[in-house]
Amino acid sequence: MTGDFTARVTALLMPHLILAPIALPMLTAGLMLLLREERQRTKVAMNVVSTFLGLVVAVLLLVQAKQPGVQTSLGVYLPGNWPAPFGIVLALDRLSAMMLVLASTVALATVLFSAARWHKAGVHFHPLFQFQLMGLSGAFLTADLFNLFVFFEIMLAASYGLLLHGSGRPRVAAGLHYIAINLAASSLFLIGVSMLYGITGTLNMADLARGIAGIDPSDRGLLHAGAGILAVAFLIKAAVWPLNFWLVPAYSAATAPVGALFALMTKVGVYSILRLWTLMFSSGAGDSAQFGSQWIVGAGLVTMCFGALGMLGSQRLGHLAGYAAILSSGTLLAALGFGQNLLTAGLLYYLLGSTLAVSAMFLLTDLIERWRNDGASLAPHEQTDDAPFLAADLVHTQGLNLDEKEEVLIGQVIPAAVAFLGLAFLACTLVIAGLPPLPGFVGKFAMIHALLNPLGLGSSGGFVLGSGGWALLALMVGTGLLALIALTRAGIRHFWASHDRAAPKLLVLEGLPIALLLTGCALLAWQAGAVMRYTQATADALHAPGTYVQAVMSARPVPNSPGTAPGANGRPQ
Structure with a gap:
């Protein structure tokens, strides 16, 4: 009896689970705003629990998206119970489920890290954090351009407050630049959407994909112009060169958990381009097929160079992490433009591995910089003129080997925190x-293999390896080398060089989130075969969007129950 009841409850709730990544943070943020700012412990608990539940929901959606036939059964949700293209549509596929899990993992790590100290640096941190998650989740799930703009603005409005969290002149200066460039991007977003709507008469992504091939030839130039303007808005958010001058100052000025969360922001821009470009300009788009591919590849290649050279010229860890985010984004954009599954x-x-690593780097930056500025290795009451000689005498009496600086060559204990x-x-x-054996190497190796075998088994044959392909291959190796040099130099300066400072004091809430993110990287490498099979199925579906289009356009409203108002029963199809 209990099993039957559980099964019925599960069958009733699971179809509505697609709404939870948006509704859960929205409700949590609303409840937090009703609490006084002094109730910090309550807000921390609510934030952590809500974010953890969001991760659980994202994993359940990922499992749901892997099931065969999900596009025709549980993948489309009509919140207003109006069919596409007239009503709001949420769509769950492999790509959106994967991005939800990634965003929830990074969010859980950052909220745990912030609970140690940074959440107290300003007001309304926790509600803003939840609104940020709401915007991210909505951007990954929405199936129309209008609501994509709405969720982008929710995400950006929350990010403005989070960037300024903790105040200070550097954050205010970087925040003003960040706000200005994102307002400009939002304006371009609206212009591009308006042009597309004027030409096609729809903003539903699936409906756009279905109608692109039939656009009148006289309107195709205007269509491409509107798509190009919209792409510029996304490329600004993806931190493409030369529109990425704002990223490093803003991300490095933000508090550590905010910078780690912002590592997702560039990936939202990449996700939007990947989603819309594969839908609107697929091989079935007629004269518009593969529109803008060369521009995307070129912009990605230049961004890779800019990110790698920026890392090489950086001295601060925060700047290194910022340029690493740019390098990752450029690599993704350059590979995306080839249009090959x-x-x-x-x-x-x-994308998965690099995002987790860059987020962990932002968290590490805070701990390492704090350790670097802690001071001498001896306690204040122990710092005397005779202390070095006394230490040397003590070592000599114990018969240990010393170098020319009277320091022990062997037997030194490395503190656990260090x-x-x-x-x-x-x-x-x-x-x-x-570098092997972690997922950065596996991802690059898979991309290099695809470049060298463009017509291999399972390939969509979307390109022929030419100068662009060889340039991407060379830059993936070359920029990796430059990044290795930059990070090795920073590691030597902070860990290898001799410093008279005490061992760092780390809280569990500071070490646990970093361990969580790096464990995610290790799991990606350990389960590389399973993850690659998932991403391959995702890529195959993206480059053959017919199933997605059919699922969204064929979803039908659920008939209303007697006595209910029309449109009151938003149900999945």
């Missing part, structure tokens, strides 16, 4: 530089 599968795998920071920094270096 094997290459897309590799870039999706690379070992943790060093190993975590090493892991981030391996992922960002693309």
